[in-house]
Amino acid sequence: MNHDVLTALDALRAAGAARFDPVSWHYMQTLAERAQAQGGPAQALLEGKLQVAMHDIQSRMDAAPWRPRLPLCQAPPRR
Secondary structure (H helix, E strand, C coil): HHHHHHHHHHHHHHHHHHHHHHHHHHHHHHHHHHHHCCHHHHHHHHHHHHHHHHHHHHHHHCCCCCCCCCEEEEEEEEC
């Protein structure tokens, strides 16, 4: 699978995409897993669908009036 796609997926994970839209996140994970298991035209097709889904969620996150909060284990300490 394309390294750039995996890097972008990791960046979305770090940005809170799974909390922002859990259903879309699950769809993207499933596409990524299937793409890794395929080769040739099937892999290219799945990667294309994954890129479209990643662009969509990134656009919606950018337009959202709020950002997903960090999980408690990653939240900065209170002062």
